[in-house]
Amino acid sequence: MSIQLRPYRFADKQDLVRFANNPRIAANVRDAFPSPYTEADAYRWLDICISDRENSPQINRVIALDDQLIGGIGLIRQRDVYRYSAEVGYWLAEPYWGKGYVTEAVRQIVAEAFATTDIHRIYAGVFSFNTASMRVLEKAGFALEAIHKQAVYKGDAYWDEYLYVKFRP
Numbered sequence: 001m002s003i004q005l006r007p008y009r010f011a012d013k014q015d016l017v018r019f020a021n022n023p024r025i026a027a028n029v030r031d032a033f034p035s036p037y038t039e040a041d042a043y044r045w046l047d048i049c050i051s052d053r054e055n056s057p058q059i060n061r062v063i064a065l066d067d068q069l070i071g072g073i074g075l076i077r078q079r080d081v082y083r084y085s086a087e088v089g090y091w092l093a094e095p096y097w098g099k100g101y102v103t104e105a106v107r108q109i110v111a112e113a114f115a116t117t118d119i120h121r122i123y124a125g126v127f128s129f130n131t132a133s134m135r136v137l138e139k140a141g142f143a144l145e146a147i148h149k150q151a152v153y154k155g156d157a158y159w160d161e162y163l164y165v166k167f168r169p
């Protein structure tokens with residue numbers, strides 16, 4: 001079975017808490033991702049995604065398997081001179097890692113963004129130790145554009161950030 005991308009629903013709350021409350025996910029993303037991930041955090045996130053769809057610079061989607069939430073993927077359009085660029089970010093529930101699901105999710109959200117917006121450039125910043133995420137982006141047709149040396153402070157240490165990019169074909 002393959003994954004689908006769909007909008008968030010308040011009924012996703014329990015799955016969101018169950019799967020997002022994982023330090024192995026939090027270790028690979030920004031500190032804004034709560035850890036521990038509580039019911040209140042899940043509600044806050046669902047409220048943003050559900051109430052803010054109109055005119056939002058963000059596209060936020062559930063990664064779903066047979067309609068059940070198993071992860072999240074989002075695209076944030078930037079501002080000012082960066083307004084034709086968007087950042088993509090994603091996470092997947094640990095029991096589903098290594099099945100090609102996020103590669104498929106990235107392909108789908110990139111296709112949606114290029115089909116429904118005038119975004120020209122999509123990028124992702126990956127911490128230097130996250131080789132699985134780099135592989136995802138390579139498989140989805142992104143290219144390594146830059147390495148920002150010691151740009152990330154995570155877990156009491158500095159890490160390089162690998163910047164991957166894909167342009168509108």
Ligand SMILES: CC(C)(COP(=O)(O)OP(=O)(O)OC[C@H]1O[C@@H](n2cnc3c(N)ncnc32)[C@H](O)[C@@H]1OP(=O)(O)O)[C@@H](O)C(=O)NCCC(=O)NCCS
Nearest residue numbers: 025028090091092097098099100101102103131132133135
């Ligand atoms: C990183 C993450 C998104 C990958 O999702 P996924 O669905 O497991 O990814 P895929 O199965 O599509 O592809 C993973 C690829 O990385 C490879 N991989 C996995 N672990 C690896 C490792 N430790 N070193 C090198 N490659 C690795 C897999 O073999 C696969 O490549 P392949 O198809 O060539 O064999 C997922 O593990 C996750 O959510 N991690 C925590 C949050 C996170 O890192 N978010 C991204 C922040 S930039």
